[in-house]
Amino acid sequence: MLDFTLMPKPQLEEKKRELEDAYRVFEGKHLKLNMARGKPGVEQLALSGQMLNELNSSSSFLASTGDDCRNYGLPDGLPEMRRLFAQMMDVDAGHVIVGGNSSLNMMFDTVSCGMTHGFAGCEPWGRQEHLKFLCPSPGYDRHFAVTQYFGFDLITVPMTSNGPDMDIVEKYVQDPSVKGIWCVPKYQNPMGITFSDETVRRFARLKPAAKDFRIFWDNAYCVHDLTDTPDQLLSLWNECEKAGSQEMVFYFASTSKITFPGAGVSAMAAADGNLSDIRKHYFYQTIGPDKLNQLRHISFLKDLKGVKAQMAKHREIIAPKFRAVLSKLDSELSGKNVGKWTKPKGGYFISVDVMPGCAKRVVSLCGKAGVKLTGAGATYPYGVDPQDSNIRIAPTYPPVNELNQAMSLFCVCVQLAAAEKLLKK
Amino acid sequence: MLDFTLMPKPQLEEKKRELEDAYRVFEGKHLKLNMARGKPGVEQLALSGQMLNELNSSSSFLASTGDDCRNYGLPDGLPEMRRLFAQMMDVDAGHVIVGGNSSLNMMFDTVSCGMTHGFAGCEPWGRQEHLKFLCPSPGYDRHFAVTQYFGFDLITVPMTSNGPDMDIVEKYVQDPSVKGIWCVPKYQNPMGITFSDETVRRFARLKPAAKDFRIFWDNAYCVHDLTDTPDQLLSLWNECEKAGSQEMVFYFASTSKITFPGAGVSAMAAADGNLSDIRKHYFYQTIGPDKLNQLRHISFLKDLKGVKAQMAKHREIIAPKFRAVLSKLDSELSGKNVGKWTKPKGGYFISVDVMPGCAKRVVSLCGKAGVKLTGAGATYPYGVDPQDSNIRIAPTYPPVNELNQAMSLFCVCVQLAAAEKLLKK
Numbered sequence: 014m015l016d017f018t019l020m021p022k023p024q025l026e027e028k029k030r031e032l033e034d035a036y037r038v039f040e041g042k043h044l045k046l047n048m049a050r051g052k053p054g055v056e057q058l059a060l061s062g063q064m065l066n067e068l069n070s071s072s073s074f075l076a077s078t079g080d081d082c083r084n085y086g087l088p089d090g091l092p093e094m095r096r097l098f099a100q101m102m103d104v105d106a107g108h109v110i111v112g113g114n115s116s117l118n119m120m121f122d123t124v125s126c127g128m129t130h131g132f133a134g135c136e137p138w139g140r141q142e143h144l145k146f147l148c149p150s151p152g153y154d155r156h157f158a159v160t161q162y163f164g165f166d167l168i169t170v171p172m173t174s175n176g177p178d179m180d181i182v183e184k185y186v187q188d189p190s191v192k193g194i195w196c197v198p199k200y201q202n203p204m205g206i207t208f209s210d211e212t213v214r215r216f217a218r219l220k221p222a223a224k225d226f227r228i229f230w231d232n233a234y235c236v237h238d239l240t241d242t243p244d245q246l247l248s249l250w251n252e253c254e255k256a257g258s259q260e261m262v263f264y265f266a267s268t269s270k271i272t273f274p275g276a277g278v279s280a281m282a283a284a285d286g287n288l289s290d291i292r293k294h295y296f297y298q299t300i301g302p303d304k305l306n307q308l309r310h311i312s313f314l315k316d317l318k319g320v321k322a323q324m325a326k327h328r329e330i331i332a333p334k335f336r337a338v339l340s341k342l343d344s345e346l347s348g349k350n351v352g353k354w355t356k357p358k359g360g361y362f363i364s365v366d367v368m369p370g371c372a373k374r375v376v377s378l379c380g381k382a383g384v385k386l387t388g389a390g391a392t393y394p395y396g397v398d399p400q401d402s403n404i405r406i407a408p409t410y411p412p413v414n415e416l417n418q419a420m421s422l423f424c425v426c427v428q429l430a431a432a433e434k435l436l437k438k
Numbered sequence: 439m440l441d442f443t444l445m446p447k448p449q450l451e452e453k454k455r456e457l458e459d460a461y462r463v464f465e466g467k468h469l470k471l472n473m474a475r476g477k478p479g480v481e482q483l484a485l486s487g488q489m490l491n492e493l494n495s496s497s498s499f500l501a502s503t504g505d506d507c508r509n510y511g512l513p514d515g516l517p518e519m520r521r522l523f524a525q526m527m528d529v530d531a532g533h534v535i536v537g538g539n540s541s542l543n544m545m546f547d548t549v550s551c552g553m554t555h556g557f558a559g560c561e562p563w564g565r566q567e568h569l570k571f572l573c574p575s576p577g578y579d580r581h582f583a584v585t586q587y588f589g590f591d592l593i594t595v596p597m598t599s600n601g602p603d604m605d606i607v608e609k610y611v612q613d614p615s616v617k618g619i620w621c622v623p624k625y626q627n628p629m630g631i632t633f634s635d636e637t638v639r640r641f642a643r644l645k646p647a648a649k650d651f652r653i654f655w656d657n658a659y660c661v662h663d664l665t666d667t668p669d670q671l672l673s674l675w676n677e678c679e680k681a682g683s684q685e686m687v688f689y690f691a692s693t694s695k696i697t698f699p700g701a702g703v704s705a706m707a708a709a710d711g712n713l714s715d716i717r718k719h720y721f722y723q724t725i726g727p728d729k730l731n732q733l734r735h736i737s738f739l740k741d742l743k744g745v746k747a748q749m750a751k752h753r754e755i756i757a758p759k760f761r762a763v764l765s766k767l768d769s770e771l772s773g774k775n776v777g778k779w780t781k782p783k784g785g786y787f788i789s790v791d792v793m794p795g796c797a798k799r800v801v802s803l804c805g806k807a808g809v810k811l812t813g814a815g816a817t818y819p820y821g822v823d824p825q826d827s828n829i830r831i832a833p834t835y836p837p838v839n840e841l842n843q844a845m846s847l848f849c850v851c852v853q854l855a856a857a858e859k860l861l862k863k
Contacts (some may be wrong), residue, residue: 050510058508062495065730072485083698085475085482114728121723129553129564129588139554139564155722163554243620269725273508276730297580297587298546300694303539303728305490305701397826 015348029432039422044383046419051361052410061272064313082304083283094307098280100317103248109282116267116279126294147176147194151392151403153202156195167394176208179215186221193227199246200234203364203405205357207244217252228262234360259284334408345424351431363406369428372401380428384419440773454857461624464788464847469808471844476786477835486697489738507729519732523705525742528673534707541692541704551719560650572619574602576828578627592819601633604640611646618652624671625659628789630831632669642677653687659785664757684709690740727796759833770849776856788831796855797826803851
């Protein structure tokens with residue numbers, strides 16, 4: 014009998030004692046491991062070391078426009094960098110703005126622009142009342158936090174294996190106080206799924222009541238494949254052109270997980286109207302982006318082919334880490350009915366749903382034994398998972414041997430929490 | 439008879455014809471020169487080329503904290519960079535946040551934070567009505583533009599040779615709808631003067647009616663001396679500590695004119711309350727600053743001594759340019775009563791007041807003959823100089839021989855515009 018939920022009480026009690034013993038062994042190891050954030054590991058960082066050799070005191074520093082990248086100018090970024098991001102994001106290069114080192118910053122600035130100045134000539138969001146933002150969940154905590162900071166009510170939309178539940182999205186956007194939705198369309202954080210063609214088409218065909226409703230399409234993992242049969246994301250840009258809904262979307266991407274998390278390059282794209290609103294905002298906000306870092310990136314990556322070659326090297330390093338996590342989950346938890354998990358073909362996360370009511374307990378047990386996980390609930394608006402079930406696993410940072418240890422502990426904790434819960438009933 | 443205003447009409451008419459002839463000669467030269475923006479020249483950019491050799495694929499990338507500068511983390515910036523900025527800004531290092539490549543961006547973000555979230559627990563500015571911001575003029579157009587973008591009424595405060603007219607500032611701050619003032623306290627843009635000790639003390643002792651009134655102290659030229667007897671700016675931080683008014687000020691600086699304008703490092707500082715408001719804002723806004731660029735900067739500049747050595751090299755390049763401009767003004771315009779100008783001991787600008795009503799004409803004449811100047815009026819709120827008199831000269835970008843040509847033309851245009859005006863009376 015493997016299934017915890019069908020196990021006779023004495024057997025389950027015995028099982029629980031075994032798990033407690035196993036847990037105590039882990040406590041004795043004084044582990045200090047971190048699987049909390051989607052942080053590239055040291056080996057991955059080394060893949061871009063060469064980029065720092067691209068510029069030196071005798072470089073030319075000239076962009077293809079003839080502009081000196083050391084000086085002021087080129088607020089939209091280098092044309093060659095805009096072109097590369099356009100290919101990565103599947104949008105038109107003339108509609109791309111290249112920013113600083115953080116695409117989250119560009120998203121924040123876009124929400125902030127909506128708050129103080131508004132979009133499409135509408136009253137600024139900050140002067141409207143009872144604003145709401147849709148948050149497909151489980152999702153990315155830092156997205157949700159931005160709109161919470163600006164005072165939006167966060168509305169949970171359930172995630173399915175095809176993307177956000179579009180029946181629910183289509184219903185919510187009929188409310189004119191719903192102003193936007195956060196999306197990570199490819200290898201979604203944390204589920205790792207990619208929005209289906211039908212989901213993308215339904216997004217393009219949305220008819221929101223609010224003229225200033227905006228889709229925040231954060232294509233953070235657009236080239237972050239981990240298998241030979243990568244997911245294919247339909248181009249929302251193209252679908253919106255067909256549907257005449259171009260002004261409904263802001264697109265974002267970055268090289269944070271291609272080159273350096275802390276010193277990469279970010280970009281956004283938007284159709285004419287939004288672009289004009291955002292360009293105006295940036296005109297006042299900044300003297301322009303760091304073009305030397307763009308020059309460094311373009312010299313190193315060169316083009317989309319170069320990006321893909323770089324991502325193949327990342328895959329060599331992190332695919333084994335994903336396999337290690339999945340293999341532990343399979344071997345330790347399969348058939349026990351204590352949780353289920355995703356098997357992503359790319360991205361940075363594996364999403365585990367443990368027995369409802371057990372996520373906090375699992376994270377706490379792991380933490381006490383020295384393995385830090387993303388806080389239970391973090392993947393839901395306000396940090397509250399109504400089922401207390403979802404846990405986000407970030408396999409990229411620790412080395413494989415540490416991952417194996419951490420996951421062995423994790424699997425003990427998932428079973429222990431389940432046993433505790435079942436025995437309390 | 440040199441003085442245009444005392445010249446008999448026939449002599450002035452003769453003078454005007456001579457000047458028109460001289461102007462036509464310049465037109466024939468088809469010049470294409472730019473003195474519009476405070477942009478470092480190519481020789482200055484080369485001074486920091488070595489900085490790009492500081493980091494390469496085999497560097498350690500570790501901050502003094504042990505953090506890997508390539509990865510996420512350290513939202514306040516590298517401790518060594520915070521320390522350096524603290525010395526440059528004359529503030530406490532524990533109160534410094536290091537940002538991206540643009541201090542204007544940090545100022546914009548601070549105003550934006552005031553708009554959407556407010557300071558000191560006050561109602562956000564965006565929810566208050568009829569907001570006003572004080573703009574010492576002539577001043578920096580991009581400062582004024584930020585507050586105009588956010589809907590503030592811009593109030594002109596006259597500049598004196600000791601700084602903003604403090605009698606007027608003290609009067610205006612009694613109005614609770616006055617929320618702040620823009621200041622460039624050292625080598626002010628464009629006058630080049632440094633605020634006197636008494637001016638700094640009066641700032642520290644201001645008693646604004648609004649609890650959320652803030653001084654934006656943009657120390658853009660804090661180490662940008664051009665003589666052996668540099669101006670000394672009293673520390674507003676220290677004076678505010680004495681006066682108990684620490685929460686009234688936001689401090690800003692950057693390396694834009696120390697290393698690279700487009701790829702430098704910026705910083706801000708503030709007392710505990712403001713710092714907590716701003717840190718919260720940045721927590722949601724960004725994944726953190728580009729720490730590799732900070733590491734590159736600190737490896738290259740090392741400390742305040744290193745900064746001063748670097749600035750001495752800048753001085754060697756640009757002091758002759760300032761001398762060339764001043765020498766032309768002296769030799770061509772002295773005693774003619776057609777204008778007066780400042781003789782700054784540092785910074786990036788020389789401010790010329792031509793005969794009232796003539797600034798636009800001078801800029802237009804220069805423009806038609808191929809020399810681009812900052813637009814007349816740009817140094818005043820809304821781009822309108824009530825006297826139509828102030829012109830900002832930016833001597834740093836063109837080489838000396840071009841500057842000489844441009845200034846010869848400029849001096850012809852200043853006289854021609856004056857003659858035209860006097861003859862129209």
